[in-house]
Amino acid sequence: MEKEITIYDLAKILALSPATVSRALNDHPAINVxxxxxxAEKAAELGYRSNxxxxxxxTRKTNTLGVIVPRLxxxxxxxxxxxxxxxANNFGYNLLISQSLESEAKERANAKTMxxxxxxxxxxxxxxxxxxxxxFSAFIDRNIPVLFFDRVLAHPQCGNVVIDNEQAGYDAxxxxxxxxxxxxxxxxxxxxxxxxxxRLAGFQRAMKKADIRTDDTMILTTDLSQDAGRSVAEKIxxxxxxxxxxFIANDLCxxxxxxxxxxxxxxxxTDIAVVGFNNDPVSQVITPQLTTVFYPGYQMGKTAMxxxxxxxxxxxxxxxxxxxxxxxxxxxxxxSKRSESS
Amino acid sequence: MEKEITIYDLAKILALSPATVSRALNDHPAINVxxxxxxAEKAAELGYRSNxxxxxxxTRKTNTLGVIVPRLxxxxxxxxxxxxxxxANNFGYNLLISQSLESEAKERANAKTMxxxxxxxxxxxxxxxxxxxxxFSAFIDRNIPVLFFDRVLAHPQCGNVVIDNEQAGYDAxxxxxxxxxxxxxxxxxxxxxxxxxxRLAGFQRAMKKADIRTDDTMILTTDLSQDAGRSVAEKIxxxxxxxxxxFIANDLCxxxxxxxxxxxxxxxxTDIAVVGFNNDPVSQVITPQLTTVFYPGYQMGKTAMxxxxxxxxxxxxxxxxxxxxxxxxxxxxxxSKRSESS
DNA sequence: ATGAAAGCGCTAACAT
DNA sequence: ATGTTAGCGCTTTCAT
Numbered sequence: 001m002e003k004e005i006t007i008y009d010l011a012k013i014l015a016l017s018p019a020t021v022s023r024a025l026n027d028h029p030a031i032n033v034x035x036x037x038x039x040a041e042k043a044a045e046l047g048y049r050s051n052x053x054x055x056x057x058x059t060r061k062t063n064t065l066g067v068i069v070p071r072l073x074x075x076x077x078x079x080x081x082x083x084x085x086x087x088a089n090n091f092g093y094n095l096l097i098s099q100s101l102e103s104e105a106k107e108r109a110n111a112k113t114m115x116x117x118x119x120x121x122x123x124x125x126x127x128x129x130x131x132x133x134x135x136f137s138a139f140i141d142r143n144i145p146v147l148f149f150d151r152v153l154a155h156p157q158c159g160n161v162v163i164d165n166e167q168a169g170y171d172a173x174x175x176x177x178x179x180x181x182x183x184x185x186x187x188x189x190x191x192x193x194x195x196x197x198x199r200l201a202g203f204q205r206a207m208k209k210a211d212i213r214t215d216d217t218m219i220l221t222t223d224l225s226q227d228a229g230r231s232v233a234e235k236i237x238x239x240x241x242x243x244x245x246x247f248i249a250n251d252l253c254x255x256x257x258x259x260x261x262x263x264x265x266x267x268x269x270t271d272i273a274v275v276g277f278n279n280d281p282v283s284q285v286i287t288p289q290l291t292t293v294f295y296p297g298y299q300m301g302k303t304a305m306x307x308x309x310x311x312x313x314x315x316x317x318x319x320x321x322x323x324x325x326x327x328x329x330x331x332x333x334x335x336s337k338r339s340e341s342s
Numbered sequence: 343m344e345k346e347i348t349i350y351d352l353a354k355i356l357a358l359s360p361a362t363v364s365r366a367l368n369d370h371p372a373i374n375v376x377x378x379x380x381x382a383e384k385a386a387e388l389g390y391r392s393n394x395x396x397x398x399x400x401t402r403k404t405n406t407l408g409v410i411v412p413r414l415x416x417x418x419x420x421x422x423x424x425x426x427x428x429x430a431n432n433f434g435y436n437l438l439i440s441q442s443l444e445s446e447a448k449e450r451a452n453a454k455t456m457x458x459x460x461x462x463x464x465x466x467x468x469x470x471x472x473x474x475x476x477x478f479s480a481f482i483d484r485n486i487p488v489l490f491f492d493r494v495l496a497h498p499q500c501g502n503v504v505i506d507n508e509q510a511g512y513d514a515x516x517x518x519x520x521x522x523x524x525x526x527x528x529x530x531x532x533x534x535x536x537x538x539x540x541r542l543a544g545f546q547r548a549m550k551k552a553d554i555r556t557d558d559t560m561i562l563t564t565d566l567s568q569d570a571g572r573s574v575a576e577k578i579x580x581x582x583x584x585x586x587x588x589f590i591a592n593d594l595c596x597x598x599x600x601x602x603x604x605x606x607x608x609x610x611x612t613d614i615a616v617v618g619f620n621n622d623p624v625s626q627v628i629t630p631q632l633t634t635v636f637y638p639g640y641q642m643g644k645t646a647m648x649x650x651x652x653x654x655x656x657x658x659x660x661x662x663x664x665x666x667x668x669x670x671x672x673x674x675x676x677x678s679k680r681s682e683s684s
Numbered sequence: 685a686t687g688a689a690a691g692c693g694c695t696a697a698c699a700t
Numbered sequence: 701a702t703g704t705t706a707g708c709g710c711t712t713t714c715a716t
Contacts (some may be wrong), residue, residue, distance in 0.1 A: 006668075020456065020685085022709090023686085051399070051709050053460065053710090054395075054708070055710055056692095056710090058691085058709085070423040073421040085440060086441075097423075097439045099427055100435075138389075229707095252623065286628075286629075358702080360695095360703090361696080363703095364694095396708085398694090398708095399693080401708090402708080459709070680712045
């Protein structure tokens with residue numbers, strides 16, 4: 001159990017003042033280069049480490065950023081986090097990460113913890129059932145940058161990093177229509193969330209443009225879980241008028257649904273064409289491979305983190321951030337290709 | 343931009359001493375219940391929040407635990423992290439998470455950051471190429487609990503949470519032998535890592551017991567990436583003596599390899615039976631479904647976190663932890679079933 | 685270029 | 701049951 005070395009120890013040993021040691025360690029220009037060297041050497045020798053708490057207490061900066069995600073164990077989210085971690089690490093920030101488990105209550109608790117931990121900034125992808133912005137306003141009041149990514153809340157003082165979900169939804173539906181499907185079904189999530197509402201809006205725009213009336217029976221709101229995939233298959237099986245195409249707002253759900261349909265004897269894409277969302281690894285493994293929307297998770301993480309770091313470093317203005325929209329892309333695979341054309 | 347309220351403000355307003363306020367806020371038994379209520383009320387009213395840095399500076403506890411993982415964006419790791427986060431959160435600990443990207447150098451840097459951030463404990467799954475224990479000894483010296491999970495380093499003062507990889511490897515190989523495969527190939531990772539070395543050892547034990555000589559051509563050391571899966575398929579295609587069974591220490595790699603083999607016209611399991619490892623979602627999506635070893639990630643995360651929290655709370659002794667071995671299980675699916683028996 | 689000294693907000697002896 | 705007081709280790713004005 002070694003004793004902890006402080007700048008006072010260093011100062012005493014080197015017959016200098018603590019102030020000089022502090023300055024030297026922080027590379028202050030007014031300090032003689034030789035003294036700096038001397039101090040750095042001794043510090044290394046004795047295994048000195050800066051006490052970040054004392055430092056934070058003085059400077060009121062923590063070099064820590066908070067991240068709240070719905071779930072850690074989803075392929076998409078962990079990819080986003082990997083991107084965030086890379087950037088944060090490069091800029092000397094630590095990441096405090098917590099999950100809301102899709103519950104607003106837990107998200108609220110997480111936000112409070114982050115607030116008390118004095119994070120310098122906060123990045124959030126909101127839970128399934130989040131209705132209020134309340135739990136973030138404390139950050140805004142204190143000028144702590146808040147940025148939402150993927151599942152966002154619109155707020156004049158918060159950054160947003162998203163893809164164009166409406167366009168992606170449009171492209172997906174449009175593709176199914178192009179493949180000759182007339183009756184389409186869209187399986188979506190909680191419509192309070194932009195990602196699902198926007199994809200639905202895109203779906204509806206495509207339908208409208210094709211002059212197909214959309215009614216409520218074509219929109220299935222679920223929790224997009226694997227179970228939901230199975231029950232969607234069951235529901236379709238019960239329908240008198242089977243759909244020709246299926247657009248499901250999540251790959252894992254889509255894949256489970258495909259499997260359930262196949263078990264019931266449906267052939268994909270011949271009987272039913274399917275399009276998913278996320279480009280999850282499973283989409284390339286299922287037979288037939290799943291047409292899906294590529295979703296740049298890693299880049300989203302990096303971009304979101306850069307935006308926050310930029311704000312903190314004063315590189316970017318503090319008052320307002322334009323929403324950042326990343327490119328997404330429909331990956332056409334076998335699950336939706338009926339024609340051999342194109 | 344509200345002003346930050348301190349216990350001094352509270353004390354002055356309520357005509358009490360800062361000490362009383364501090365005690366009340368920490369629910370000290372010696373404080374009158376009514377005073378506590380009073381203080382709690384006022385604190386809430388004024389939006390007081392404890393300054394954790396001042397507190398940490400005094401108590402020398404951070405309520406923060408560090409986690410270093412090879413990669414955040416793997417299904418297994420994010421599942422482990424989800425389990426850890428749940429427990430940590432329940433016990434009032436925050437998580438500082440970083441990834442080594444499979445490099446010892448980065449792992450070393452991460453450990454240093456954690457150390458400087460004064461984490462109360464550290465949980466690590468080591469990188470592919472980690473050779474030394476050096477970067478963790480600072481923690482040991484200062485009596486900070488260090489626990490390794492999954493990819494572990496043996497050290498008398500560090501906890502270990504693992505599965506019985508040797509037995510799992512044995513079971514996997516044994517199963518392939520039972521299905522009538524004689525020539526087996528084992529695709530493994532860096533053998534400095536217990537998970538791969540142990541699985542290999544189990545594989546070899548099964549072979550020995552079946553009186554089959556194992557030679558170097560049967561052991562393929564790779565990085566277990568998807569690319570590796572493809573090149574393994576290529577290598578097998580070139581072999582004069584094709585193997586009847588394939589045991590690959592990672593599902594994602596196994597799945598890619600299966601696909602590459604199928605593209606080349608091999609039928610699975612008829613021509614080649616395949617067993618993977620991890621029970622990754624892709625294993626249930628590939629056709630035929632992949633036989634694999636179920637690996638309790640969520641539970642591993644929870645167990646590891648409990649062990650560390652237990653140490654910090656003094657529930658468990660500080661000096662030595664028995665390795666904790668979790669149950670794993672061979673999930674037999676179509677990719678390896680040749681016989682209709684059993 | 686370096687030093688002296690105050691103070692960030694909290695906790696924990698040690699009083700009373 | 702409550703108050704007094706002295707730091708925890710650092711940064712930063714203001715001197716020199």
